[in-house]
Amino acid sequence: MSPQEVNPDRVQSILKKHLHEKWGLIPVLQDIQESFGYIPPETIVPVANALRIYPSRVQGVVTFYSGLSTEPKGRYVIRVCRGTACHVKGGRSVLQFIKRELGLDEGETGSDYLFTLETVACLGACFLAPTMMVNKTYYGRLTPNKIDSILNQYAKREKE
Structure with missing residues (x-):
C-alpha cells in the first residue's frame, strides 16, 4: 500500500x-x-x-497537533506507550521487540506503507501495562508472543 x-x-x-x-x-x-x-x-x-x-x-x-501528520503513514499506526507504568512493566523491551520485528525505528514508516511505529508519553491504560495501540485498538499486558501474534494478524489482513 x-x-x-x-x-x-x-x-x-x-x-x-x-x-x-x-x-x-x-x-x-x-x-x-x-x-x-x-x-x-x-x-x-x-x-x-x-x-x-x-x-x-x-x-x-x-x-x-501531534495527531496530525504531513507525512504519509502506514495503514496501521502502532503507538507504543512510554509512560511510567509501562516502563516499569517492560515497555522498553516491547518497543525493542517491535523495532526488530518490523525493521523500523521510532517515527518511521515501512517502505510498503503497512506499518508506522511511534511512541507516546502515555496511552492512559496503565492497568494494562505494557500497552500499545494499533490505529484505535488498544493491546495490553504485552509479551513477545502476543506482539508477534498481533503484528501477524495485521499483516495477514493485508494479504486477504
Whole structure:
C-alpha cells in the first residue's frame, strides 16, 4: 500500500460534510488524514478557502497537533506507550521487540506503507501495562508472543 493519490472530489466531499460547523477545522483535518493517511500539502488551501481562514492557520494547526501528520503513514499506526507504568512493566523491551520485528525505528514508516511505529508519553491504560495501540485498538499486558501474534494478524489482513 502506498500513499493515496489526492482526489479533489474526495476533499470536497469531506469539506461539505463539515461546512456549517463553526469550529470545523480539526474535524476536517482528521477526516482528511483518515481518508488519505496524512494531510497532503495540496489540501491546505482548499480547506482554508472552505472554512474562510488563512492557509497559514490551517498549516499551523496541522503542525501543532501531534495527531496530525504531513507525512504519509502506514495503514496501521502502532503507538507504543512510554509512560511510567509501562516502563516499569517492560515497555522498553516491547518497543525493542517491535523495532526488530518490523525493521523500523521510532517515527518511521515501512517502505510498503503497512506499518508506522511511534511512541507516546502515555496511552492512559496503565492497568494494562505494557500497552500499545494499533490505529484505535488498544493491546495490553504485552509479551513477545502476543506482539508477534498481533503484528501477524495485521499483516495477514493485508494479504486477504
